[in-house]
Amino acid sequence: MKLLQANAELEQGLLSACSTTLSQCLEEDDPETIIALATLDFRQGRFAKVLETYKLAELVMGAQPKLMYYIALCHYELSDYDAALELVHEIIDEASEEEQMESNNESYFVEATNLKA
Numbered sequence: 001m002k003l004l005q006a007n008a009e010l011e012q013g014l015l016s017a018c019s020t021t022l023s024q025c026l027e028e029d030d031p032e033t034i035i036a037l038a039t040l041d042f043r044q045g046r047f048a049k050v051l052e053t054y055k056l057a058e059l060v061m062g063a064q065p066k067l068m069y070y071i072a073l074c075h076y077e078l079s080d081y082d083a084a085l086e087l088v089h090e091i092i093d094e095a096s097e098e099e100q101m102e103s104n105n106e107s108y109f110v111e112a113t114n115l116k117a
Contacts, residue, residue, distance in 0.1 A: 006036055015043060031061045038070070047077040065091050069111055076115065088115050 002025035009018035018040055025033060038053035051074040058067045072087035 006040075010036070010040060010043065015040060031057050034060065035067075035070075042070075042074070042077075047074050050074050051078070065094065069115075072115060084115065 002021055006018050006021040006025065009015075009021060022033065022037055022040065034053060034057040038050045038057065041053065042050045051071060054067055054071045054074060058064075058071070061067060068087050068091050072084045072091070075081070075084035075087065
């Protein structure tokens with residue numbers, strides 16, 4: 001419930017409130033909490049810290065298009081365009097290999113294609 005509240009606060013731009021709410025539901029091994037914390041840091045421009053956090057989430061959750069896209073965005077914001085492009089290619093190649101993509105993964109395929117442009 002708190003994670004949902006934190007996401008709503010983040011969408012409304014209430015970064016301080018979101019930070020407070022996330023601190024109440026912090027579970028180090030919960031990937032969704034890790035991602036929410038990283039998203040908050042991303043909105044605050046802490047891209048190097050976010051990159052580390054997303055990589056931690058990837059260790060817990062495995063390679064997923066959503067995380068790969070977020071990591072690519074961090075590399076892009078840090079002007080590491082080669083690393084960003086490499087991840088974008090991985091997302092696109094992975095999506096191309098799958099005959100039927102889940103709707104959630106499909107949106108990250110589209111976003112990765114847009115980032116490539």
